[in-house]
Amino acid sequence: MKNAFLPLLLVLILISACDITGKDTGANQAIDGTQVTTGLQNIDGKLSGSGRVVVSKSLGQVRGASSFHLRFKLQDEGEVRLSTYGRADLDQSVGVEFRRKAGLLEVKIFGGGVDTLILNRFENFQASGVLDFMIDVHNNHDDAAHLFIWRYTSDNSSDYGAQNAIVNTDFFKLPLDLDGLDFPEWHDLAVKGNGPFWGLDLIDAEVEIYKAGPPKDNS
Amino acid sequence: MNKMITLLLVFLSTSAIADTGLEIVAAGDLVYSQSLNDESAATEKLAVRGAEVMLFAPIDHIWDGVFSLAAHDEGGSTNFEVHELYVSSSKLIDGSRFKIGQFFLGIGRLNRSHQHDWPFTRAPKVHRDFLAEEAVFDAGVEWGTLLPTEFYLDLTIGVTSGHRFGHVHSSGTKPKTPTHYMRLATFVDFTRGSGLELGTTYLGRNNSQGEKMQIVGLDSTFKWREGKLVKWLVTSELMYRKLDFASASSEEELGFYLFGERGWTPAFRSGIRFDTLKNFSERNLLQKKVNNIHWGATLQSSYQTSEFFKTRLSLSHEFRRVEGLTQDKDTRAQLQFVFIIGAHPAHDF
Amino acid sequence: MKYFFLLFFLSTNLAAKISIITTTPDLAWMAKEIGQDLIKVESLLYGTEDPHYIDVVPSFIAKVSKADIVCAVGFDLEVGWLPRVLARSGKAHLQPGGKGYCELGRAVTALGKVEGKIDRSMGDVHAGGNPHFTLSPSAFLQGATEIVSALKRVDAKNAEAYETQFEVVKEKLLSLEGELREKIKQQAPQLVFMEYHRDFLYFNETYKVNSIGALEEIPGVLPSAAQLARRSIEAREAGVKILMAGLGAPENQLKRFQELSQVPFIKAPLILETSGSFSDYVYLQRFLVDKLIEYANK
Numbered sequence: 001m002k003n004a005f006l007p008l009l010l011v012l013i014l015i016s017a018c019d020i021t022g023k024d025t026g027a028n029q030a031i032d033g034t035q036v037t038t039g040l041q042n043i044d045g046k047l048s049g050s051g052r053v054v055v056s057k058s059l060g061q062v063r064g065a066s067s068f069h070l071r072f073k074l075q076d077e078g079e080v081r082l083s084t085y086g087r088a089d090l091d092q093s094v095g096v097e098f099r100r101k102a103g104l105l106e107v108k109i110f111g112g113g114v115d116t117l118i119l120n121r122f123e124n125f126q127a128s129g130v131l132d133f134m135i136d137v138h139n140n141h142d143d144a145a146h147l148f149i150w151r152y153t154s155d156n157s158s159d160y161g162a163q164n165a166i167v168n169t170d171f172f173k174l175p176l177d178l179d180g181l182d183f184p185e186w187h188d189l190a191v192k193g194n195g196p197f198w199g200l201d202l203i204d205a206e207v208e209i210y211k212a213g214p215p216k217d218n219s
Numbered sequence: 220m221n222k223m224i225t226l227l228l229v230f231l232s233t234s235a236i237a238d239t240g241l242e243i244v245a246a247g248d249l250v251y252s253q254s255l256n257d258e259s260a261a262t263e264k265l266a267v268r269g270a271e272v273m274l275f276a277p278i279d280h281i282w283d284g285v286f287s288l289a290a291h292d293e294g295g296s297t298n299f300e301v302h303e304l305y306v307s308s309s310k311l312i313d314g315s316r317f318k319i320g321q322f323f324l325g326i327g328r329l330n331r332s333h334q335h336d337w338p339f340t341r342a343p344k345v346h347r348d349f350l351a352e353e354a355v356f357d358a359g360v361e362w363g364t365l366l367p368t369e370f371y372l373d374l375t376i377g378v379t380s381g382h383r384f385g386h387v388h389s390s391g392t393k394p395k396t397p398t399h400y401m402r403l404a405t406f407v408d409f410t411r412g413s414g415l416e417l418g419t420t421y422l423g424r425n426n427s428q429g430e431k432m433q434i435v436g437l438d439s440t441f442k443w444r445e446g447k448l449v450k451w452l453v454t455s456e457l458m459y460r461k462l463d464f465a466s467a468s469s470e471e472e473l474g475f476y477l478f479g480e481r482g483w484t485p486a487f488r489s490g491i492r493f494d495t496l497k498n499f500s501e502r503n504l505l506q507k508k509v510n511n512i513h514w515g516a517t518l519q520s521s522y523q524t525s526e527f528f529k530t531r532l533s534l535s536h537e538f539r540r541v542e543g544l545t546q547d548k549d550t551r552a553q554l555q556f557v558f559i560i561g562a563h564p565a566h567d568f
Numbered sequence: 569m570k571y572f573f574l575l576f577f578l579s580t581n582l583a584a585k586i587s588i589i590t591t592t593p594d595l596a597w598m599a600k601e602i603g604q605d606l607i608k609v610e611s612l613l614y615g616t617e618d619p620h621y622i623d624v625v626p627s628f629i630a631k632v633s634k635a636d637i638v639c640a641v642g643f644d645l646e647v648g649w650l651p652r653v654l655a656r657s658g659k660a661h662l663q664p665g666g667k668g669y670c671e672l673g674r675a676v677t678a679l680g681k682v683e684g685k686i687d688r689s690m691g692d693v694h695a696g697g698n699p700h701f702t703l704s705p706s707a708f709l710q711g712a713t714e715i716v717s718a719l720k721r722v723d724a725k726n727a728e729a730y731e732t733q734f735e736v737v738k739e740k741l742l743s744l745e746g747e748l749r750e751k752i753k754q755q756a757p758q759l760v761f762m763e764y765h766r767d768f769l770y771f772n773e774t775y776k777v778n779s780i781g782a783l784e785e786i787p788g789v790l791p792s793a794a795q796l797a798r799r800s801i802e803a804r805e806a807g808v809k810i811l812m813a814g815l816g817a818p819e820n821q822l823k824r825f826q827e828l829s830q831v832p833f834i835k836a837p838l839i840l841e842t843s844g845s846f847s848d849y850v851y852l853q854r855f856l857v858d859k860l861i862e863y864a865n866k
Contacts, residue, residue, distance in 0.1 A: 023543050027503060061348070061472070141385075158263045406627050
């Protein structure tokens with residue numbers, strides 16, 4: 001019977017070498033939540049102008065999955081670029097870019113040097129109004145990161161699914177909607193982020209909410 | 220894929236299969252998940268988590284064959300995939316077992332069995348993160364042998380293509396180094412039919428993007444059986460994973476789960492599981508090491524009318540604690556129904 | 569010096585015994601009776617377990633991998649675990665159809681075959697025949713011919729010795745059977761009994777004893793309260809004197825049956841054990857017959 005406890009003993013030895021409570025060690029004390037570059041104004045948590053913000057707290061695992069709630073407004077030719085799972089300078093990240101151009105909303109998904117322009121799924125969005133999205137980035141797949149974009153409804157996972165996403169990278173080729181042309185599927189490009197950080201690049205935009213959380217879909 | 224199903228059903232219904240030793244088994248795994256807090260990612264619907272059909276038979280005097288086809292509900296759509304399609308033999312070389320084809324990798328504890336046979340509903344955190352929601356399967360060759368010792372010491376070695384690993388939505392890409400693994404296991408008898416199995420696993424792979432993965436694991440399973448009743452089941456796995464990214468950075472994590480279950484009667488059992496996972500590489504923008512831990516606890520009760528039908532109710536709470544702050548809390552209840560029809564092959568210990 | 573080593577090699581090989589692994593102690597006893605000093609034999613089970621519900625225990629795999637012969641009861645008694653044990657051993661000669669594989673049920677005239685449509689709603693049914701034939705000496709001897717055949721295949725040079733010894737065993741057990749049959753006929757001619765699980769089919773046929781069947785209506789499933797009540801009435805009306813149950817039978821159900829029917833029960837080993845009084849087949853046979861006679865005359 002004593003042999004049953006040998007693996008437990010080994011575990012206790014291993015975990016006694018590290019903290020298992022997740023207690024505060026002061027590592028985040030010098031961080032004021034975000035790191036804001038020049039050019040951006042931060043009033044009551046709202047960012048506006050042109051510049052970059054990189055969130056100081058990482059997303060945890062590089063090979064993890066997260067959701068991002070973004071609520072923003074774009075001026076004409078304005079842009080909000082969400083970079084996730086990148087290095088500290090947001091290099092090697094995957095993400096989504098929203099741009100207002102000639103009154104229309106253009107959306108791109110990018111990563112690993114690849115830019116995909118999504119042509120016709122955002123035609124009904126008022127590019128000049130408040131834009132509110134929930135975005136999932138699953139950076140833990142063996143092939144490409146799996147991205148979803150939903151219209152924001154609530155923080156509840158049950159409101160978001162693979163079938164009701166505006167964009168689900170499972171379901172499109174590159175570039176979008178150009179039928180008959182021989183383009184690879186997103187997942188065959190094996191594009192993933194290679195870091196634990198995320199942030200935003202703004203050009204003439206105002207961001208009200210930018211929040212990361214656990215993924216909303218588990219596909 | 221639907222054409223394949225139709226062909227399979229036609230094939231099975233013909234008399235041509237008589238006297239071939241063909242055995243067929245189908246397993247159904249239905250799960251209802253209910254979120255009990257806002258952050259929970261529970262689906263809040265009764266879903267066909269898995270419907271699996273397995274066919275197995277001797278092929279000839281040397282080889283046996285296994286074919287396993289599964290359907291899963293993924294985001295509301297039914298996804299069919301071939302889980303296993305392999306030939307195996309214990310008759311080719313004395314003392315050796317071979318598998319050639321696509322199969323669940325012979326690593327760890329959970330990965331070697333089908334999800335509907337697990338003693339709990341949801342995969343532990345470390346299994347979900349390092350391997351998959353269900354299990355890692357791949358195409359290749361696996362060889363096993365009992366080492367020439369007085370006591371039980373079993374060695375399994377495998378090499379598989381490595382084009383895919385874990386959760387994948389494409390056919391994958393050729394890796395720089397294929398998936399390779401080994402498991403060494405021993406056993407301590409307590410009585411005939413009760414004992415403790417201990418195993419150690421190593422797995423390595425270098426994917427097409429130059430991302431190197433190494434996993435080392437320890438697994439243990441203790442079972443105390445009294446007649447029909449498994450009075451005690453205690454199983455655990457400890458896994459360490461190191462990822463070396465092409466960008467020259469790396470990530471090291473350690474995860475563990477411990478599950479204990481008491482059988483009160485052959486029909487009724489209850490259990491508890493603890494999960495934990497720690498990321499040793501997490502740093503903030505100031506490059507300071509961030510203290511973190513993931514914890515989970517699950518309570519469950521199972522009722523079965525026979526070994527072929529069981530229902531299980533579980534209540535779980537998982538959260539992450541980062542520098543003293545609790546986040547990503549997921550509290551959920553799950554109700555699971557598992558049934559098996561046909562001739563189910565024997566399970567390992 | 570080389571001749572010394574040659575002699576040493578020859579002598580050790582000449583003395584090497586045939587290694588037999590059996591699933592149950594009954595089979596181990598029979599194998600030892602036949603093989604005597606030419607074999608070493610071990611049973612995987614102690615005899616206190618239920619052979620229907622055994623896991624694929626790794627130590628079984630280790631033991632089997634070193635055996636020359638593996639003997640099983642058959643009739644799907646060990647179907648839940650033995651095939652996997654054999655496959656994991658990696659030994660070709662021990663796989664079904666191999667030189668060292670022996671399944672006693674293949675040589676037994678099966679009783680209790682289930683005809684017609686069979687499915688799992690009928691419980692743990694052995695369609696090919698009832699596997700509990702070792703409780704009858706003559707049925708057990710039928711099955712034992714498979715042990716003799718396996719020994720002759722694996723150790724041909726001692727074939728005559730195995731044949732001769734088997735005849736000795738046959739005579740011993742048939743003589744015992746005749747004696748006990750006569751004893752029952754004389755001392756308990758009107759005996760009616762009941763069994764918890766259908767263990768006594770071959771025993772009843774051999775000793776011409778009446779059983780009204782099993783308390784367990786669906787094999788492998790605990791009898792419900794309604795089933796217990798109904799069978800209790802049937803037992804009283806049929807004049808059942810005793811309920812015989814194996815060691816694994818559920819105590820609560822047996823006690824409840826006794827309360828309702830006033831019929832006493834006995835839990836006893838119905839297969840041999842690896843040690844103690846019940847490690848001898850002759851002792852077990854005498855014990856069962858004596859118990860039945862004792863209760864028949866109460």
